[in-house]
Amino acid sequence: MSEASMREAARAVREGKTIVFPTDTVYGLGCDPFNIDAVQRLMAIKKRTGAPLPILVASLEHARQIGSFNAKAECLARAFWPGALTLVVPDVSNLPVEVTGSNGTVGLLILDGGRANLGFESTVVAVDADIVQVLREGAIPSEKVFATIALSAGTPE
Numbered sequence: 112m113s114e115a116s117m118r119e120a121a122r123a124v125r126e127g128k129t130i131v132f133p134t135d136t137v138y139g140l141g142c143d144p145f146n147i148d149a150v151q152r153l154m155a156i157k158k159r160t161g162a163p164l165p166i167l168v169a170s171l172e173h174a175r176q177i178g179s180f181n182a183k184a185e186c187l188a189r190a191f192w193p194g195a196l197t198l199v200v201p202d203v204s205n206l207p208v209e210v211t212g213s214n215g216t217v218g219l220l221i222l223d224g225g226r227a228n229l230g231f232e233s234t235v236v237a238v239d240a241d242i243v244q245v246l247r248e249g250a251i252p253s254e255k256v257f258a259t260i261a262l263s264a265g266t267p268e
Contacts, residue, residue, distance in 0.1 A: 129153050135195045135223050136231050136250050141167065150209045163212035165197050165233075166219050174219045177204040184238040186263040187256065193223035195250035199237040 112120075112133065120130045127149040129142050140157060142149035144166050154160065168174040171188050178200035180188065187198060202217040211217050220233060234251040237244045243260060245253040 124149075127152075129156060134233070135193075136233055144206055144210045147207050147209065150207055154209060161212060163199075163214075163216070163218055164210050166206075166210070166217055168219050168221055170221065174198075174221070177202065177206070178217050178219050179203050181238065181240070182263075183241070183243055183260055186260055187236060187238065187243075188221075190259045190263075191251060193221040195231065195233040196220060196256075197233045197235040199235060199246065201239060 120132060123130050124141065124143050127143060127146050129140055129149065129152055132139055132141060140153055142153045144150060144164065150164070153164070166177060168177065171180075171185075171192065174180065174188065178184075178198070179202075180198075180200060184198055184200050187196060197218045197220045199216050199218045202211050202215050204217070206217060216237065216239070218235065231250040232247065234245065234249040234253070234256065235247040236256055237246050243257070245256060
């Protein structure tokens with residue numbers, strides 16, 4: 112995406128519009144997650160009810176303002192961000208329930224901004240307390256997720 116295209120997309124999001132953008136793995140639809148009308152419009156377009164929406168963040172610091180990161184979530188974020196990993200962590204930002212679903216968690220990811228490797232969706236991993244669960248295997252194999260955590264903890268796989 113050109114810088115002009117990114118500025119135009121940012122303006123559209125600020126105005127409550129839905130945008131289409133390339134990600135690391137697929138093309139995505141997005142909107143301002145704090146604008147309830149925009150979120151409802153996006154859900155209608157996607158024909159999605161009840162399932163939470165992932166939130167794109169600019170940095171790990173930005174992600175910490177939205178979700179709660181324990182040591183395992185931090186480890187995975189540092190290993191795979193930016194990239195095709197969506198981390199599902201407890202929500203600390205009071206996002207609308209239409210974004211988070213009813214379980215109080217939020218899915219966060221940082222795009223790498225490079226050329227899209229279309230075909231595989233991001234791997235979605237939930238991290239809450241000491242539990243790490245691969246919710247959807249995608250571009251990053253689950254074995255690599257668990258090996259990364261084991262390596263950081265200094266324990267064998």
